Amino acid sequence: MDALVRDIMTTRVIWVRKDASFRELAAALREYRVSAFPVLDQDGTVIGVVSEADMLLKEALGGGDDGLPGIAGILRRHDQEKARGITAGDLMTAAPVTVSPDDTVEHAARLMYERRVKRLPVVDAGRHLVGIISRADVLSVFDRSDADIREEVRTGVLMQGFSVSPDTPTVTVNDGVVTLAGKAENREVGREIAHRIWHIRGVVAVRDRLSYPRSRQDIDVGAG
DSSP, rough: OOOBBHHHHHHSEEETTTTBBBBHHHEEEEEHHHHHEEETTSBEEEEEEEEEEHHHHHHHHOOOOOOHHHHHHHHHHHHHHTTOOBBBBHEESOOOOOOTSBBBBBHHHHHHHHHTTEEEEETTTTTTTEEEEHHHHHHGGGGOOHHHHHHHHIIIIIIHHHHOTTSSSSSEEETTTEEEEEEEEEHHHHHHHHHHHHHHHHOOEEEEEEOOOHHHHHHHHHOO
């Protein structure tokens, strides 16, 4: 049910070696219309990522140290060191954040959000490059028809997961928003159904409009 990285990744990846020159990087950015390159060592292992933002430092900070104090000064000096770089190895961010083909898209999206990155190299168990995914790739999971989503809810969740009739509860989908209506066996089952639907590819939101039987605790509270 969960979309996997392998389902959305780009397998034809433009990459560079550590010794690629600044001029080669700039030319490749223009030619291939990409915004970053994975950097590989001689064994094809991903060792870093160099982005257009890393390369822009050369133009933006070419004037040298501006004397900023404290942490700001330390960060600026780090950027200035990059600005003096002439190869991919000088410019790259080492030990980049990566994902595997079998990771979920949800996991990849969380990494992008938490680490503030726009793309993730996809690597195998030996950290060899097998693909790359971008924010746009992650968002592509929402490009799915309402009919397909509804069918997966009915057959993949209700019938297979809970062995209930695919028409109980009633399922409607509009622009990726799934609405559940009707009666549920109990509150726990209803919540679990909604939880599983959240992980279906293309679901934007889940609206629980189910009615639940009153529990013994509800009855006791009402009697009091």
